[in-house]
Amino acid sequence: MSEQKLYKVTQVITDLEDDNQRYEPGKDLYPREGLKPTEERIKSLLKGNNRQQRPVIAELEESDYEQYGIERGTDEAQQEKEGAVDYSKMKKDELLEEAEALGVEADKKMTNDEIIQKIKSETE
Known part of the structure; x- marks a missing residue:
């Protein structure tokens, strides 16, 4: 393989x-x-x-x-x-795209840290 x-x-x-x-x-x-x-x-x-x-x-x-x-x-x-995705290096638009691709609800009103936390909590 x-x-x-x-x-x-x-x-x-x-x-x-x-x-x-x-x-x-x-x-x-x-x-x-x-x-x-x-x-x-x-x-x-x-x-x-x-x-x-x-x-x-x-x-x-x-x-x-x-x-x-x-x-x-x-x-x-x-x-x-x-490796693990380093969300801390992503821009807000990239984070929102990643969240959408993962089926995680997030919006522009959220801070980057809030988006990251939500992605991690809903995908791990």
Whole structure:
């Protein structure tokens, strides 16, 4: 497998952005080998901002590594490269965009710190 960050599939997915590729829970990891989905696409599948209107993938848990036959660390190198998003370096417009992409309600009246706190509290 590549260094692409992997997610477990929690609901049946027919990925319309990948030539109707079918993913099954308990069987498949997302994304398949060779697919490089956008960050926005991954967030929509994680947060339920998709056609099913519910989360259909989830972060891998410790027990998933054995179930899917992958070594711990297969996707960790990519995760470490990506790291956590540093919201403190973002402008208000960027924070509002990020909040919207994550399905978090925020508006221009809020301070940057309030937006950051709301994003973190609703996505962690």
